[in-house]
Amino acid sequence: MADLTQDAVRDALKGLLLPDGRPLVGSGRIAGLGIAGARVNLTISTTAAEAPALAALRDEAEALLRDLPGVSHAFVVLTAEGPKAPEPPALGRAPAKADPLAQVRHVIAVASGKGGVGKSTTAVNLALALRAAGLSVGIMDADVHGPSLPTLLGLHGKPHAAGRKLVPMRAYGLHAMSMGLMVDAETAMVWRGPMVMSAITQMMADVDWGALDVLVVDMPPGTGDAQLALAQGTRLSGAVIVSTPQDLSLIDARRGIAMFRKVDVPILGLVENMSHFVCPDCGGDHAIFGQGGAEAEAGRLGVPFLGAVPLTMELRAASDAGQPVMARDPEGSLGRIYQQMARSVMAGLNDRTRAGQSPRHPQEIQG
Numbered sequence: 001m002a003d004l005t006q007d008a009v010r011d012a013l014k015g016l017l018l019p020d021g022r023p024l025v026g027s028g029r030i031a032g033l034g035i036a037g038a039r040v041n042l043t044i045s046t047t048a049a050e051a052p053a054l055a056a057l058r059d060e061a062e063a064l065l066r067d068l069p070g071v072s073h074a075f076v077v078l079t080a081e082g083p084k085a086p087e088p089p090a091l092g093r094a095p096a097k098a099d100p101l102a103q104v105r106h107v108i109a110v111a112s113g114k115g116g117v118g119k120s121t122t123a124v125n126l127a128l129a130l131r132a133a134g135l136s137v138g139i140m141d142a143d144v145h146g147p148s149l150p151t152l153l154g155l156h157g158k159p160h161a162a163g164r165k166l167v168p169m170r171a172y173g174l175h176a177m178s179m180g181l182m183v184d185a186e187t188a189m190v191w192r193g194p195m196v197m198s199a200i201t202q203m204m205a206d207v208d209w210g211a212l213d214v215l216v217v218d219m220p221p222g223t224g225d226a227q228l229a230l231a232q233g234t235r236l237s238g239a240v241i242v243s244t245p246q247d248l249s250l251i252d253a254r255r256g257i258a259m260f261r262k263v264d265v266p267i268l269g270l271v272e273n274m275s276h277f278v279c280p281d282c283g284g285d286h287a288i289f290g291q292g293g294a295e296a297e298a299g300r301l302g303v304p305f306l307g308a309v310p311l312t313m314e315l316r317a318a319s320d321a322g323q324p325v326m327a328r329d330p331e332g333s334l335g336r337i338y339q340q341m342a343r344s345v346m347a348g349l350n351d352r353t354r355a356g357q358s359p360r361h362p363q364e365i366q367g
């Protein structure tokens with residue numbers, strides 16, 4: 001079969017019209033077009049205000065590309081207009097600009113299908129457990145609408161600049177940066193999907209992360225365009241999905257897993273948070289939502305199960321005080337759960353490296 005060409009892709013999109021009636025092709029709105037084998041990635045530039053009106057066009061473009069002979073996967077995203085909006089690198093091709101994370105061996109995402117399930121708590125304690133295993137670790141809070149890293153790690157003040165880059169803050173041996181430290185809450189409030197994506201990618205590039213074994217990205221909750229574009233544009237080594245045991249939350253977890261699979265990011269595993277309630281008075285274990293749901297779901301989906309973290313006063317109080325349990329009591333029962341999680345994540349990353357599939361670095365990490 002003939003190789004897929006940029007012309008063939010543009011040809012397929014010829015009939016599509018922008019909301020103002022102009023054809024999409026030739027309008028200058030195609031901000032990126034990448035072809036990697038049978039995969040096509042297309043980026044259409046927009047503004048936050050216009051983005052909702054372009055959603056149908058995006059879907060139509062995706063359907064047209066999917067029907068094109070020789071295409072197995074088509075992925076179309078809307079991205080914020082303007083010089084600051086970077087084009088997500090196309091799969092399988094070197095990014096046009098120097099990679100700001102060139103010295104970072106692995107970037108992993110901690111994600112959840114919906115908010116409030118303990119994604120940030122998991123991200124911080126997992127990062128600390130990876131650090132405790134001897135790795136150099138950074139953590140970035142990409143949750144622009146609800147950044148919790150400053151609270152969880154007790155970070156205060158603004159990050160300093162060195163030259164044109166920001167220096168990550170330090171907490172408990174981690175290099176840390178949060179959207180909450182870089183932009184004020186009111187500015188971030190008005191951002192919608194494409195703007196969020198653009199701002200996060202910019203933030204990645206503005207920080208001097210230096211050499212790290214692992215950068216943990218606390219993703220914005222959900223499975224919308226911003227998350228999808230971020231997953232695609234960051235050359236992730238893998239993703240950890242956090243869920244609570246209720247069926248409804250597991251449906252969201254399934255969506256999260258499907259989203260990462262869509263852009264070929266391997267799932268490092270599923271974490272069940274708030275798995276059972278440990279009563280502070282009687283010390284009893286109460287499986288409020290039943291037991292083993294997430295583990296069974298992980299089995300069904302063919303992803304590793306990384307552990308069950310109980311709902312405890314200790315964990316919440318430690319987080320609120322800016323002293324995560326993994327820093328406060330790494331050898332306690334909760335600390336040991338996170339240490340096991342970190343070992344499984346490292347094993348998953350090294351498996352990928354051994355299979356020659358590590359997107360950033362050819363060497364295994366050693367704890």
Ligand SMILES: Nc1ncnc2c1ncn2[C@@H]1O[C@H](COP(=O)(O)OP(=O)(O)OP(=O)(O)O)[C@@H](O)[C@H]1O
Pocket residue numbers: 112114115116117118119120121122143146148221273274275309310311312313315316317319320
């Ligand atoms: N296992 C747990 N036991 C007790 N409290 C927990 C546990 N996990 C998380 N929490 C608490 O639940 C709240 C939400 O947790 P967290 O901020 O980690 O969730 P999230 O999924 O990142 O939320 P968001 O969607 O707002 O980013 C916090 O107050 C946190 O301290």
